[in-house]
Amino acid sequence: MTPNDAKRPLQLNDQGQLRHFLSLDGLSRELLTEILDTADSFLEVGTRAVKKVPLLRGKTVCNVFFENSTRTRTTFEMAAQRLSADVITLNVSTSSTSKGETLFDTLRNLEAMAADMFVVRHADSGAAHFIAEHVCPDVAVINGGDGRHAHPTQGMLDMLTIRRHKGGFENLSVAIVGDVLHSRVARSDMLALRTLGCPDIRVIGPKTLLPASLEQYGVRVFHDLAEGLRDVDVVIMLRLQRERMQGGLLPSQGEFYRLYGLNTTRLALAKPDAIVMHPGPINRGVEIESAVADGAQSVILNQVTYGIAVRMAVLSMAMSGQTAQRQLTSESASEEPN
Amino acid sequence: MRIRILGARVIDPASGLDQVADLYLADGRIAAVGTAPAAFEAEQTLDARGLIAAPGLVDLSVALREPGYSRKGNIASETRAAAAGGVTSLCCPPLTKPVLDTPAVAELILDRAREAGHAKVFPVGALSRELAGEQLAELVALRDTGCVAFGNGLASFASHRNLRRALEYAATFDLTVVFHSQDAALAEDGLAHEGPMASFLGLAGIPETAETVALARDLLLVEQAGVRAHFSQLSSARGAQMIAEAQARGLPVTADVALYQLILTDEALADFSSLYHVQPPLRSRADRDGLREAVKNGTIQAIASHHQPHEPDAKLAPFGATEPGISSVELLLPLALSLVQEGVLDLPTLLARLTHGPAQALRLPAGRLAAGAPADLVLFDPQAATLAGEHWLSKGRNCPFIGHVLPGAVRYTLLDGRISYQA
Numbered sequence: 001m002t003p004n005d006a007k008r009p010l011q012l013n014d015q016g017q018l019r020h021f022l023s024l025d026g027l028s029r030e031l032l033t034e035i036l037d038t039a040d041s042f043l044e045v046g047t048r049a050v051k052k053v054p055l056l057r058g059k060t061v062c063n064v065f066f067e068n069s070t071r072t073r074t075t076f077e078m079a080a081q082r083l084s085a086d087v088i089t090l091n092v093s094t095s096s097t098s099k100g101e102t103l104f105d106t107l108r109n110l111e112a113m114a115a116d117m118f119v120v121r122h123a124d125s126g127a128a129h130f131i132a133e134h135v136c137p138d139v140a141v142i143n144g145g146d147g148r149h150a151h152p153t154q155g156m157l158d159m160l161t162i163r164r165h166k167g168g169f170e171n172l173s174v175a176i177v178g179d180v181l182h183s184r185v186a187r188s189d190m191l192a193l194r195t196l197g198c199p200d201i202r203v204i205g206p207k208t209l210l211p212a213s214l215e216q217y218g219v220r221v222f223h224d225l226a227e228g229l230r231d232v233d234v235v236i237m238l239r240l241q242r243e244r245m246q247g248g249l250l251p252s253q254g255e256f257y258r259l260y261g262l263n264t265t266r267l268a269l270a271k272p273d274a275i276v277m278h279p280g281p282i283n284r285g286v287e288i289e290s291a292v293a294d295g296a297q298s299v300i301l302n303q304v305t306y307g308i309a310v311r312m313a314v315l316s317m318a319m320s321g322q323t324a325q326r327q328l329t330s331e332s333a334s335e336e337p338n
Numbered sequence: 339m340r341i342r343i344l345g346a347r348v349i350d351p352a353s354g355l356d357q358v359a360d361l362y363l364a365d366g367r368i369a370a371v372g373t374a375p376a377a378f379e380a381e382q383t384l385d386a387r388g389l390i391a392a393p394g395l396v397d398l399s400v401a402l403r404e405p406g407y408s409r410k411g412n413i414a415s416e417t418r419a420a421a422a423g424g425v426t427s428l429c430c431p432p433l434t435k436p437v438l439d440t441p442a443v444a445e446l447i448l449d450r451a452r453e454a455g456h457a458k459v460f461p462v463g464a465l466s467r468e469l470a471g472e473q474l475a476e477l478v479a480l481r482d483t484g485c486v487a488f489g490n491g492l493a494s495f496a497s498h499r500n501l502r503r504a505l506e507y508a509a510t511f512d513l514t515v516v517f518h519s520q521d522a523a524l525a526e527d528g529l530a531h532e533g534p535m536a537s538f539l540g541l542a543g544i545p546e547t548a549e550t551v552a553l554a555r556d557l558l559l560v561e562q563a564g565v566r567a568h569f570s571q572l573s574s575a576r577g578a579q580m581i582a583e584a585q586a587r588g589l590p591v592t593a594d595v596a597l598y599q600l601i602l603t604d605e606a607l608a609d610f611s612s613l614y615h616v617q618p619p620l621r622s623r624a625d626r627d628g629l630r631e632a633v634k635n636g637t638i639q640a641i642a643s644h645h646q647p648h649e650p651d652a653k654l655a656p657f658g659a660t661e662p663g664i665s666s667v668e669l670l671l672p673l674a675l676s677l678v679q680e681g682v683l684d685l686p687t688l689l690a691r692l693t694h695g696p697a698q699a700l701r702l703p704a705g706r707l708a709a710g711a712p713a714d715l716v717l718f719d720p721q722a723a724t725l726a727g728e729h730w731l732s733k734g735r736n737c738p739f740i741g742h743v744l745p746g747a748v749r750y751t752l753l754d755g756r757i758s759y760q761a
């Protein structure tokens with residue numbers, strides 16, 4: 001076990017390069033921009049007849065999903081394959097009693113099979129940190145979503161979407177709408193937008209769906225959708241889970257849609273060229289009207305395409321950072337006197 | 339065994355004594371402070387010049403994990419760890435398996451503790467059977483076996499009516515009830531103090547109201563039942579304020595705080611380290627400061643370790659899947675001295691909260707350093723330092739302070755006039 005050196009964040013190597021990708025917290029604007037630039041260059045690969053580059057040839061990427069996923073898992077698989085890696089995907093069901101042991105043992109076993117990289121999704125916030133710190137620090141760990149905490153590749157694909165459609169972040173107003181409390185996507189988006197210099201980040205929802213102390217993200221909070229959407233350039237809708245009705249967070253889906261659902265009338269309050277985003281899967285008629293989801297301003301399917309390029313960028317950068325770190329460590333170890 | 343302790347600075351918070359004096363111990367008791375009793379011939383002399391002698395520390399909550407959780411700790415290992423922390427008397431909570439709700443379990447614990455001989459153990463019995471909050475445990479039988487108070491841990495009662503009845507029954511026999519006030523529904527699934535850190539990390543929050551709402555209810559029921567009550571493990575400044583108000587109204591209520599709550603805040607969670615996963619949670623800096631103030635002004639009479647040892651696996655998982663608790667009883671004195679070093683408390687006040695204060699709260703025959711009292715005391719060097727974790731006696735290594743250099747070092751702990759720990 002390597003303790004987390006306070007001077008060097010867990011996810012960076014001694015040279016400040018990515019070696020894991022756990023969260024957008026603590027990553028510089030330059031690094032995020034490098035990810036976006038790299039992703040841009042990979043987008044072109046997706047348009048070729050032969051959609052492969054040999055960057056990860058001979059490497060094994062394990063997708064370990066402790067939580068269900070279709071889109072994220074598939075795009076990670078495609079990203080790894082386009083980088084010429086060998087890909088294994090495991091859907092591990094969690095039993096509530098032995099969650100930790102399952103996680104620990106599963107990953108240790110995979111590590112023993114000489115995996116070079118783990119893409120992990122887990123229901124517990126901090127699961128990816130735990131793996132990177134305590135389970136297998138020498139394998140690059142990519143966070144595919146941990147609890148409510150972070151979904152950093154989704155955050156970066158959202159940024160790529162915004163940059164490609166809006167050109168940059170400097171003069172933008174971005175609204176994030178819905179269930180922010182339970183959303184790792186919203187947390188990653190807020191961090192990325194702030195780091196990349198977006199001057200006006202708005203969060204819109206009822207108090208029951210907003211976490212405490214949102215001001216720490218440098219966002220403005222609105223409870224009224226119409227007010228919050230006024231003149232924004234980007235609208236990011238969040239998915240509303242059905243179980244939110246049971247806990248008394250909301251009276252009904254109908255009331256939520258009436259107050260916070262995005263329809264064409266409300267979208268008209270945003271700038272005429274505003275784009276509409278959603279991490280998927282969408283709930284038509286719950287948080288978004290079909291006419292909007294399928295309309296001209298929607299870039300929801302572009303997000304999926306960009307997701308592959310962003311994941312290719314993150315996988316290749318983390319793999320090279322991890323490899324560099326291993327070399328550095330073994331060199332410094334061989335220099336030590338016996 | 340007759341022991342002479344030479345030249346220590348003797349601090350006894352109960353009597354206000356604070357002077358350099360010799361101590362004479364005989365037959366398990368303190369024979370004299372200052373001048374030797376007539377014809378006293380010491381069999382052993384401890385040169386304690388430069389050391390401080392204080393009553394042995396009284397820790398109101400040390401989970402011994404026995405019976406039922408021997409993978410986490412046992413009576414011998416945890417009482418031995420306690421002696422290293424300067425502790426001579428401790429209370430163990432009823433969360434054993436089986437639950438400490440029958441005299442048989444209490445007897446087992448007391449027998450094993452006597453056998454081990456590292457510290458005096460005063461069990462806190464379960465207020466309800468199996469801690470289920472429905473049927474009362476046999477409180478009087480438990481008292482007669484040696485339980486000094488009764489509590490239900492963080493488990494709540496099935497209804498306020500059942501709780502009220504339990505308090506009235508306890509009041510009938512002048513028993514003390516120990517509360518860990520936390521509303522189960524408001525705290526449900528919570529992992530960390532509801533504030534910026536929990537929000538940022540995506541950990542479900544436990545709002546301050548989880549403590550204060552339960553505390554308000556408990557205080558009202560305590561007042562109605564007229565029962566002696568001790569509120570354990572306060573975590574919020576507001577909670578401490580409510581205790582102060584109740585005391586001002588004349589209610590017979592006392593309170594304790596976990597030592598780690600006076601040192602750490604929820605900012606410690608930033609790296610998801612499960613070592614900081616505790617229940618009730620670490621709260622904000624303002625809460626910590628409020629708790630410190632309450633300890634200083636005496637609203638909170640006792641500082642306890644709330645020692646909860648765990649096996650490594652219990653902490654080896656993502657934060658939310660780990661078991662809460664910190665193992666720290668063997669650092670009780672040096673860790674507490676860090677509050678003096680930081681200027682939070684003066685030394686006599688700190689020692690009062692670690693000896694006489696807790697002993698009074700649960701009416702324990704401990705916490706005094708005077709002629710005639712049991713010879714339970716700690717000798718420590720205030721100038722030395724303790725490297726936490728250099729030696730480790732508890733079975734639980736789940737302690738975030740391991741590796742820290744702490745002020746002061748326990749040299750001897752004496753229990754009934756014999757050395758129970760020597761550095």
